[in-house]
Amino acid sequence: MEGQKHMPANNRKAKTKSEGPVAPSSSSAERARLEGVAVRHHARRARAYIVLVMVALAATLSAATYAWFTSNMKVNTNSVSVHSDTSKLVLELGDADAGSWSQQGDASLASTANGAVTLYPVSTFDLNGFAACAQNNSAGDATVFEQAKDNGSAFYHGWIDLRPAITGTGANKVKGKVSLYLAESLVPQGADAELLRAARVGIKISSGGQVLATNIFELDSSDGGHRGEHPATAPAGLAGYTEGMLLGWQNGQLACGANVTQDPAAFTLDTSETAERPQNSLATLALGQTYRLDIYYYIEGTDPDSADYLHQDPGTLHLALFATLDGE
Incomplete structure (x- = not known):
């Protein structure tokens, strides 16, 4: 981020009433179509589309928005496949403990929240411990x-289980590692830029x-227009801190x-006709193994543009996953 980093202090007074539930758009399934895209060096592809719906930054996320995960299984298979069979790579979403998995439609997202969630500026460097200004x-x-507790009172935290799998005939012959992208x-279409600058x-x-x-x-690295409204971050007695x-919060402090x-x-993923793999992957996964996918949405309080969250501009973020299988 450019510019000085700060933390808003008494912004907890800016809480507003809920805008009401926002449902995922029915058009998200159509967004899953990237037919004909050629990605180098991989044999099979799958994508699980996850729709993350957000409301005004100072408003609440209603319980009705927790069904955020949608998986669309329109998987491309082509002549580059390592096996001449009907097997295909899928990303299953669900609850491993309950034995409930979905390859299409909506899958419920578990959350630390009990009811509605109000977002306040917090800060973290590892997603494990969050700090909030108290004075x-x-x-x-x-x-x-003080510690911003992971209970839905200051930021959103949800999770779901993820399992890459091969379906169809010849599935037992497929081996390899799955790369996730x-x-x-992540940038919402049509959203006011002021919403994006401090959102993480x-x-x-x-x-x-x-x-x-x-x-x-970071959704937007540009400068906002309200930095003058933002107090400086000056944590008293914190060794090693520089502007x-x-x-964050570690070991109780x-x-x-x-x-x-x-x-x-x-x-x-680059969606052009000459598409190549992204520079980095989110993770490398093993076929048939269960993983937990945690999603956090929050306002980064050390970002001076977090003063913009007071303007309460709504927006919708679509989070889509793309998986490739590198065969052995």
Whole structure:
């Protein structure tokens, strides 16, 4: 991010009433069609489309929006396939403990929230611990911080199980590793830029309790027009903190870390006719193994553009996954 990093302090007073539930668009299934796209060096492709619906930043996310995950199984198979059979790669979404998996339609997203969620500026550098401003000094700087608990009171955290699998005849002959990417831009179409500048989308993938990959994506790196309304971030007594770092919560106390936000473009599939794999993958997965996919949505409080969240511009974010199988 350019410019000075700050943390809003007494913005908890800006809570507004809920805008009401927002349902995923029925057009999301049509967005899953990328027929004819050629991606180098892979034999099979699948994509599970996940629709993440957001409302005004200071408003609430109603319980009705928790069915955010939609999987569309229009999988391309072509002459590059390593097997001449009907097998295809799919991304199954569901609840492993309940034995409930879906390859199409909606799958429910579990959440820490009990009812509606109100989003407030927080900060994290690892998606494990979040910090929130609790007090300003006489100059208006944000100096005292507290833990932002993962209970739906300040940021959104939801999760679902993910399992790459091969279906069809010849499935038992297929071997290889699955690479997971973003299928399209995270930036909402038609959304006011002021909503995007301090918003963050965090994606964490784990298996058996072990975190395999953590990515925090910045939706817009441009400067906003309300930075003058934002108090400075000056955590009292925090060793090692320098301007521009992110805050978090570790071992029961305030902590700081480097700004690890990334541009989602490096993880996103190019949809042109000469499409190539993205530069980076979200994770490398094994066929038939169950993974947990955690999604976080929050306002990064150290970003001076988080003052823009007070303007409450609504928007919709579509999160789409694209998987490729590298055969052995």
